[in-house]
Amino acid sequence: xxxxxxxxxxxGGLAIVVRLTPRGGRDAVDGIxxxxxxxxxxxxxxxxxxxxxEANDALIALLARSVGVPPRDVRLVSGASARIKRLTxxxxxxxxxxALEKISGVG
Numbered sequence: 001x002x003x004x005x006x007x008x009x010x011x012g013g014l015a016i017v018v019r020l021t022p023r024g025g026r027d028a029v030d031g032i033x034x035x036x037x038x039x040x041x042x043x044x045x046x047x048x049x050x051x052x053x054e055a056n057d058a059l060i061a062l063l064a065r066s067v068g069v070p071p072r073d074v075r076l077v078s079g080a081s082a083r084i085k086r087l088t089x090x091x092x093x094x095x096x097x098x099a100l101e102k103i104s105g106v107g
Contacts, residue, residue, distance in 0.1 A: 004040040006032055007100055009093030013073075016063075016100070018085045021045040022055035027062045029103050041084065042104060056080060063089065067099040 007016040017040070019033065024045025033043050046058035056076055064071040069091050079085035089096050 004032075004034060005097070005101075005106070006040045006042045007097055009097055010088070012093075013088055013090040014093050014096040014100070015077075016042060016087050016089065018042045018044050018059065018063075018087060019083055020055060020059050020085055021083075022048060022050035022058075027058060029062070029066055031105050039084075042100070053080070056085070059085070060087070063087065066103050067091075067096050069096070 019041040027046050030043040034040050048054040048058035060074045064074045073090040075088050077086045
């Protein structure tokens with residue numbers, strides 16, 4: 001189980017699956033969770049409400065800040081209105097993966 005990661009190094013960066021909790025009281029990455037269906041997700045919470053894309057924008061800003069890239073390099077690929085979201089982060093994939101391992105408490 002420890003080898004499971006919710007991100008994959010892809011051409012041009014990293015693809016990541018996130019379970020977002022809007023109105024979570026703070027902006028933070030809360031580690032990794034393996035869901036009942038076997039899917040591995042990065043748990044994140046943001047203060048913003050899930051209205052008009054505010055929580056998605058806050059998630060993009062949180063991930064960008066966490067891995068040290070500008071927000072324009074983080075893109076929501078799917079799940080705009082769902083709790084489970086797929087995003088891509090542009091940059092050097094292994095470096096981004098190492099940063100995520102550090103902030104998520106694995107590695």
